[in-house]
Amino acid sequence: MVNIQVPTIKLNNGAGMPQVGLGLWKVDKGTCADVVYNAIKEGYRLFDGACDYGNETEAGQGVARAIKEGLVTRSELFIISKLWNSFHDAERVEPIVRKQLGDWGIDYFDLYYIHFPVSLQYVDPSVRYPPGWYMDGARKEVVRGKATLQGTWGAMEALVGAGLAKSIGISNYNGALVLDLLAYARIVPQVLQIEHHPYLTQAPLLELCRREGIAVTGYSSFGPQSFLDLGMKFAEDFQALFSHPVVVAVAEKHGRTPAQVLLRWNTQRGVAVIPKSSSLERLRQNLDVCSFDLSEQELKDISALDCGFRFNNPLNYGIPVYNFV
Ligand SMILES: NC(=O)c1ccc[n+]([C@@H]2O[C@H](COP(=O)([O-])OP(=O)(O)OC[C@H]3O[C@@H](n4cnc5c(N)ncnc54)[C@H](OP(=O)(O)O)[C@@H]3O)[C@@H](O)[C@H]2O)c1
Known part of the structure; x- marks a missing residue:
């Protein structure tokens, strides 16, 4: 077992969250059990899963x-x-x-998020699971639901009381939605999970x-990389951050890989990271990202790449395919 020190972030309820973990989106079902097992062997302790990733079992x-x-x-x-949109x-x-906990074979989540601030029509798990964005095989029809975020957050708070989640969070919320939630929340979210990389630095939201x-x-700390994997053409219009x-x-100066520099840029901004990798060598690299420091100038130079571009935008799953009914 490798001994790499990963800092812990203290959450507003006193719980400790490792600052570096493994993201499970697009980790193939066939290899996921081995990837998670090997990651634990390498020293990973945090795993970022979701109903939508289809690999919780x-x-x-x-x-x-x-x-x-x-x-x-x-x-x-x-x-x-994370709570998928169809279950708001x-x-x-x-x-x-309870179903997701059963799939994982555990009796509580350390953290459970609202995945997107978007309510979709309910899909019974016996009909299709995970439900995904689209109601039809042609990937055209997205059918919105009627749940309000306030109502969903109340149900999230109840999970804590029931002992099913130690911490609760939100994901893909912008500043206005966070402010709105703060007006009614009995439990202030412990964590917000957002897309964050040098092309989308989100400074006001972090503040x-x-x-x-x-x-x-x-998430998506490597910017376009994750979206190239999905074949999203617009990701090709961006200079890969690795090159x-x-x-x-900066990487050459520190004798590190570009991936490690990108992750360190995140962690020095106080942001936790969950890079996804299915390769043992890259899993190792990605965990070892807090043992060197970038200078203030290096942090600034990387932040200056910001162009406010969001790769994971629900409207991209939408226009022209969103077809609200
Ligand atoms: N809340 C949300 O809506 C949301 C949205 C997106 C993602 N997430 C979470 O965030 C996690 C991470 O984001 P992501 O999956 O979008 O992408 P990511 O971690 O930014 O990038 C993953 C890609 O980078 C490659 N990679 C990983 N480590 C590398 C390294 N050291 N050097 C070179 N290439 C490397 C991976 O390939 P290999 O596997 O071949 O190494 C894969 O192609 C997800 O898995 C998920 O848990 C959440």
């Missing part, structure tokens, strides 16, 4: 194997999942969380969260 198998072999205990792990109606929340005591986790001259120059 397999991720849970990796966890179970590691626990069975005595590599780790459940309480040493920080397991995260308050009465749907607890049943789907709002800092003031309100909400920790921030950044961007600014990032490469």
Whole structure:
């Protein structure tokens, strides 16, 4: 087992969250159990899953194997999942969380997020699971639901009381939605998860969260990379961050890879990261991202790449395919 020190972020309820973890989006079902098991062996403790990733059962198998072999205990792990858009109606929340916990083979989540501030029509898990964005095989029809975010948040708060989630969070909320939530929340979210990379630095939102005591986790830390994997053409219009001259120059200076520099840029901004990798070598690299420091100037140079571009924008799943009925 590798001994890499990962800092812990103290959440507003006193819980500790590792600042570096493994994202599970697009981790293939067939390899997911091994990826999670190997990641635990490498020292990963935080796993960022979701109903929508379609691999919670397999991720849970990796966890179970590691626990069975005595590599780790459940309480040493920080397991995260998310509420999919089709389950926003308050009465749907607890049943789907119980199903997801069953898939993982655990009895609580360390953190459970609202995945998107978008309510879609309910889909019974026996009909299609995970439901995804589209109601039809032609990937054209997105049918909106009627749940309000306030109602959904009330059901999220109830999960804490029921012992099903230790912490609760929100994802893909902008500043206005965070402010709105703060007006009615009985539990201030512990974490906001957002897209965050040098092309989308989100400085005002980070500052709002800092003031309100909400920790921030950044996803898609490598910018366009994750969206190239999906074949999204617009991602090709961007200079890959791994070969961007600014990032490469900093990496060479520190004797690190561009990926490590991008992750360190995040963590020095106080943001937690959850890079996804299915490669053992890259899993190792991505965990070791807090043992060197970028200078203020290097941080500024990387932040100056900001162009406010959001790769993961629900409207891109939409226009022209959104067809609200
Ligand atoms: N809340 C949300 O709506 C939301 C949205 C998106 C993502 N997320 C979460 O955030 C996690 C991370 O984001 P992401 O999956 O979009 O993308 P990401 O971590 O930015 O990028 C993943 C891509 O980078 C490659 N990669 C990983 N480490 C590398 C390294 N050291 N050097 C070179 N290439 C490397 C991976 O390939 P290999 O696998 O081949 O290494 C993969 O192609 C997700 O898995 C998910 O848990 C949440």
